[in-house]
Amino acid sequence: MKDRPMVEFSCESFREQLERLPLEPPGSKAGDWRGILSQEAREHAAKCATCEAALGDFVETRQALGEMRRTLPEPGPWFVSRVMATIRAREKQLAEQSEGVWIGVMRLAPRLSAFAAVLLVLGGTWVMELRRAEQVRQQQMRPAEGMFETRPSAPPNDDIIASTYEESQP
């Protein structure tokens, strides 16, 4: 079998592998993240100071933050029931709100229609008055305008001339 060519294990591959490591190394390797890296990755870290430092930071941070898991608050036993009760209450409130709007509209309906009727009558009267005033103004303006109008010229008397001519013919 032919030897496979050595592929350079890059810093990017190393970081990629670091990000994919499980939260806790399995079983006997507990706490040993270096131990669960691939052989290539370990060899790369031994040669590359930057990746070795990155691994150091990774282990340090993961160990410290692992402690945080123990201190995280947990939901109490009634949490789910409380959430569902809140949802039901909110739904009821929303339904009441939309109902409330309709009830309000229905309650105000007679007053609203009376108001609308008054508004219609007043508006109609106002429009009629405006139109009548306009008509009166136009009537008053008409004779005054007549004084300045040019009289239409009399139609030509061609037909009279023609008939006179015809009569004079023998």
Place this chain on the structure above:
Amino acid sequence: MAAKAEAGPGGGGTRRGDDRELVRRAQQGDAEAFETLVQKHHGRVFAVAGGILRNREDVEDISQQVFVKAYFSLKKFDQRAAFSTWLYKITVNECWDLLRKKKVRPLVYESELSEEQASMYLGTEQKSRPGPDVTEQLEVRQQLEQWLGCLEERDRTMLTLKEVEGFTVEEIAEIVGINGNTVKVRLFRARQRVAEMIRRKKRAASVHQRRNQEFAGNEVTEE
């Protein structure tokens, strides 16, 4: 821990499939289906909020708000992303909104609480669980808050999601709404800063210890 007992972050294929069906039913108005979804995801929503916020009451309020908000916007959810990712996205945004509203938040004010209040902060279930006592847990938390305090809110969230909750880079990118490569770079820098803080703290502690030993040695020779 209930939250950790659930399937991995983001959910595997089957879980996503289960969620899909439940979401579809919930979208049609099946409240029971939604309740099942709450049951499945409340632990992780709580944990995600707990990684960002410091106060237990805030964590509880926000987690509740997240599910209420999810319920009323469920019709708009088109299931292109996993339901869990969508939920965590809402959680992160709600937490950031709260932090923005609070603006100046005390770094760790839990230290001022009494023992009783502190145990309330840490949750009711923890009382029955064997492990370090409340004061010790508070000290750990306080220390972590100090270390994470050197980060921007977004970087802190990403680092917590990655190192505490075990989300993948791709999931974090979707939750936080930034490019995957940017997530990687920011995580790398955040780790550098936190690790530097931890090392500095360790160095200071060892110097302090050495001084104490020297002081004790001097006292013995004087006697």
